[in-house]
Amino acid sequence: MSYAKRNEFEERFEKMAEFAKCLSHPARIAILKTLAERNTCICGEIVDILPLAQSTVSQHLKELKKCGLIIGEIDGPRSCYCINVERLREMEKLFREIISSLDSDMSACSCT
């Protein structure tokens, strides 16, 4: 964004928003699911499974890697990906914390 005002939110919110953005495309969730199912960390197989071109899948993998949810290893001519468990748990924790803090803040809402 070219606008000035951003980056002025609570850090936790920024962080959560980043994770959320990473999950904001079904292909990326499908990739995570696939990686979780096969503890063998496949890669090109993902292209076969998803209804997307190879280059597009590669882009999604890159984003998942950028936000740390997956790890990529180069194994010969092929790339091997797997889930970054610690990072996943971090995300899980952050989501749980923030959502449950919403819950505990809420009492009866006067609108409904």
Next chain:
Amino acid sequence: MSYAKRNEFEERFEKMAEFAKCLSHPARIAILKTLAERNTCICGEIVDILPLAQSTVSQHLKELKKCGLIIGEIDGPRSCYCINVERLREMEKLFREIISSLDSDMSACSCT
């Protein structure tokens, strides 16, 4: 998108991605937090709190409303928003389910 291939993902993933997209901006998380804190469902106050223009906040509110996480009531000249608790719980449940299904699928990853 003008491309054909989308909408071919598991429905749960589509749904989760939608929620995630909704949370993919810190301003929207901040709005949810604010609404949760004040069970009085303010509105213009949000504009004062967030470092964003009124029209921008209105846009974010619209998106939150679109995905069902908040409810808006018109109260005279001002609008009154509050969290849609059921929907929030629905999201919470979906996230928990999908993430924990990742957890249970995973065993030791051969990459790490």
Next chain:
DNA sequence: TGACACAATCGTGTATTTACGATAAACGAT
């Protein structure tokens, strides 16, 4: 070394998102 397979990156086009100011609409109060 050359050919093949796989995956990353480049280039490109289009849609969406994010932001803002300006304007319009809705209502209460004077």
Next chain:
DNA sequence: ATCGTTTATCGTAAATACACGATTGTGTCA
């Protein structure tokens, strides 16, 4: 009826996101 307040919407500009094909790079194997 008019004015002021509040909020939604419009118009616009710039940045991102998403998709693809084409190309490049890397490594294996013949």
